[in-house]
Amino acid sequence: MFFFLKTFLGGQLLSVMGRDGNDQIYPIAWAVAEGENNLSWEWFFLHLKDCLELDEGQGVCIISDEHMGILNAVKSVLPKAEHRHCGRHVFAHWPKSFREDEMKLHFWKIAKCYNLADYNDDIEDLNKLDPYAAVAFKAYNPKLFCKDFLDCSVKSDAITSNMAETFNGYIINPRTKHLIYMLEDIRCALMQRLLQKRLEMQKCTSNLCPKIQIRLEKNNEKAAMCDVSSSTETLFIVSHYL
Numbered sequence: 001m002f003f004f005l006k007t008f009l010g011g012q013l014l015s016v017m018g019r020d021g022n023d024q025i026y027p028i029a030w031a032v033a034e035g036e037n038n039l040s041w042e043w044f045f046l047h048l049k050d051c052l053e054l055d056e057g058q059g060v061c062i063i064s065d066e067h068m069g070i071l072n073a074v075k076s077v078l079p080k081a082e083h084r085h086c087g088r089h090v091f092a093h094w095p096k097s098f099r100e101d102e103m104k105l106h107f108w109k110i111a112k113c114y115n116l117a118d119y120n121d122d123i124e125d126l127n128k129l130d131p132y133a134a135v136a137f138k139a140y141n142p143k144l145f146c147k148d149f150l151d152c153s154v155k156s157d158a159i160t161s162n163m164a165e166t167f168n169g170y171i172i173n174p175r176t177k178h179l180i181y182m183l184e185d186i187r188c189a190l191m192q193r194l195l196q197k198r199l200e201m202q203k204c205t206s207n208l209c210p211k212i213q214i215r216l217e218k219n220n221e222k223a224a225m226c227d228v229s230s231s232t233e234t235l236f237i238v239s240h241y242l
Helices: 038-052 068-077 087-093 101-111 116-129 131-138 162-171 179-202 210-223
Strands: 002-004 012-019 025-033 061-064 082-085 226-230 236-240
Touching: 012 038, 012 162, 025 038, 025 162, 025 179, 038 068, 061 068, 068 082, 082 087, 087 101, 101 116, 101 131, 116 131, 162 179
Parallel strands: 061 082
Antiparallel strands: 002 012, 012 025, 226 236
C-alpha cells in the first residue's frame, strides 16, 4: 500500500502489513520513495524479499490494489507468490449503477463463497437480478479476489487490504512532518503498539490467541447442527440441518 506525504518535499510512503497470530495488523516494512512507479515498487520488493528470505514467493500471499507498479513488481520479484486483488478496490471500480445496497450485498456474498457450487448459485442470482452486473463482476477476474479460488496451501482467507487502512490511522499525523521526524514518529508509534499487543498476549491463558479462540467456538456451535457419516478413515460426509 502507498500513502502520499503531506509536505513540500512530496513523495510517497510504501508499506507492507501482515497479520499476527491473533489476526491483527503486524507492520513488516515501510519506506519512502519519490513516487509510486515500477522502479520504486521493484526496489521495495527486492529489499523485502532479501530481508524475509522469500525466495520466489512460494507459500506467500500478497493482497494489493490493482496498481500496475505493484502488479509488475510482484510478478518480477516474487513470481510464485499468490497475488490477490483487494475486493474492496474491485468493488470501488464496479460501475456506479451497480453499487446500490442490494448489489453490494450480492457482490460480497459472491466474493465470500468458499465453494464453486455456492459461487455459481450466487452468480446466477445476480444474473437474474441484473445480467449486466453479472457480466461486470466476471470481467474483474473473480479468481483474483473470490474466496472459492484461493490457494488452500496459504492459510489465510483475506480478500481485502483493510490492514493498510489501520496502518494509515497510525501515521496520518506523522505524514505531515519532515521526513526524519515522520519516520521517527512512525517507528515509536509502532514500537509502542507491538509492546502493547505483546503484553496483552502474555495475559492470555488459552492455547489459541483470543480472536482465533472466539472464531473456533462459533464454528463449534455451527458444527453441532451437522451430522457426520464416515466413508473411510479419512473421508466423511457432512450434512447440515438445512
